[in-house]
Amino acid sequence: MLLADKTVIITGASRGIGRAAARECARQGARVVIGHSGSGQGTEAAHSLIEEIKAFGGQAIEVGSDAADPDTADKLVAGALKAFGSVDVFVNNAGICPFHSFLDMPREVYLKTVNTNLNGAYFAVQAAANQMKNQGKGGAIIAVSSISALVGGAMQTHYTPTKAGLHSLMQSCAIALGPYGIRCNSVLPGTIATDINKEDLADEEKLAYMTSRTPLGRLGEPDDVAGPIVFLASDMARYVTGASLLVDGGLFVNLQ
Numbered sequence: 001m002l003l004a005d006k007t008v009i010i011t012g013a014s015r016g017i018g019r020a021a022a023r024e025c026a027r028q029g030a031r032v033v034i035g036h037s038g039s040g041q042g043t044e045a046a047h048s049l050i051e052e053i054k055a056f057g058g059q060a061i062e063v064g065s066d067a068a069d070p071d072t073a074d075k076l077v078a079g080a081l082k083a084f085g086s087v088d089v090f091v092n093n094a095g096i097c098p099f100h101s102f103l104d105m106p107r108e109v110y111l112k113t114v115n116t117n118l119n120g121a122y123f124a125v126q127a128a129a130n131q132m133k134n135q136g137k138g139g140a141i142i143a144v145s146s147i148s149a150l151v152g153g154a155m156q157t158h159y160t161p162t163k164a165g166l167h168s169l170m171q172s173c174a175i176a177l178g179p180y181g182i183r184c185n186s187v188l189p190g191t192i193a194t195d196i197n198k199e200d201l202a203d204e205e206k207l208a209y210m211t212s213r214t215p216l217g218r219l220g221e222p223d224d225v226a227g228p229i230v231f232l233a234s235d236m237a238r239y240v241t242g243a244s245l246l247v248d249g250g251l252f253v254n255l256q
């Protein structure tokens with residue numbers, strides 16, 4: 001098992017990519033902290049994931065707290081320490097992408113997106129890194145960034161800078177935390193079918209367009225991203241830091 005005896009915190013883990021990653025980490029032997037929004041739906045989904053994980057003999061707990069709130073960072077670390085005694089891997093995954101045009105972008109939509117996707121992440125990464133440093137045996141931090149860190153989207157002018165920010169944060173943290181043996185990397189998913197884009201991809205033309213642009217001929221599924229996250233979290237990636245891994249079925253390189 002790739003993650004035996006490691007405690008992994010994953011934010012936004014009740015649904016989509018985070019849920020798939022949490023399940024796979026648990027399958028690989030990790031003790032998992034499921035971060036979620038704390039809403040009724042988030043709590044319910046987190047409980048059902050805990051049941052799934054327990055059913056195959058895994059260990060998981062949940063911590064409900066808004067990813068945009070800087071205090072969430074300490075709650076996640078405290079939850080991990082109380083239940084499992086360590087923090088070995090931190091996966092920053094929680095995110096939103098409320099598609100909206102640029103010229104009339106409401107301030108509150110912009111601010112909510114940046115606070116959820118990037119500002120909260122900064123403090124969460126900081127809290128996890130401090131705990132790893134105090135433990136003295138290194139660790140791994142993974143940001144779920146996006147192909148959108150590298151390319152734009154007319155309806156994503158508030159979102160793409162947050163993904164570029166996460167990508168950049170991992171590069172800088174790789175340097176800041178390398179001396180402590182803490183590796184920092186990002187995964188850059190392409191278009192993965194989840195709740196975040198359900199409405200956008202309900203447009204059949206858009207769905208067909210995104211599929212046709214993907215050399216592997218299909219959109220991604222959450223499980224497609226879970227494997228790369230586990231790899232970067234594991235000791236198999238012990239000399240990988242400051243890297244970013246596109247997980248996009250070839251979408252990024254498909255110019256013509």
Ligand SMILES: NC(=O)C1=CN([C@@H]2O[C@H](COP(=O)(O)OP(=O)(O)OC[C@H]3O[C@@H](n4cnc5c(N)ncnc54)[C@H](O)[C@@H]3O)[C@@H](O)[C@H]2O)C=CC1
Nearest residue numbers: 012015016017037066067094095146189191192194195196
């Ligand atoms: N689906 C896609 O095509 C892509 C997704 N991503 C990124 O993957 C990450 C996960 O998204 P998906 O699984 O696709 O979507 P999703 O909507 O299924 O999952 C998002 C998760 O973030 C959580 N979340 C949102 N706001 C939160 C808050 N304020 N506090 C705590 N949790 C919160 C949600 O509860 C949910 O669990 C996001 O950061 C997204 O930007 C990146 C590239 C492509």
Ligand SMILES: C[C@H](O)[C@@H]1OC(=O)[C@H](O)[C@@H]1O
Nearest residue numbers: 097146148190191196197
């Ligand atoms: C939500 C979008 O469908 C998705 O998010 C990303 O980060 C990708 O670039 C896709 O646009």
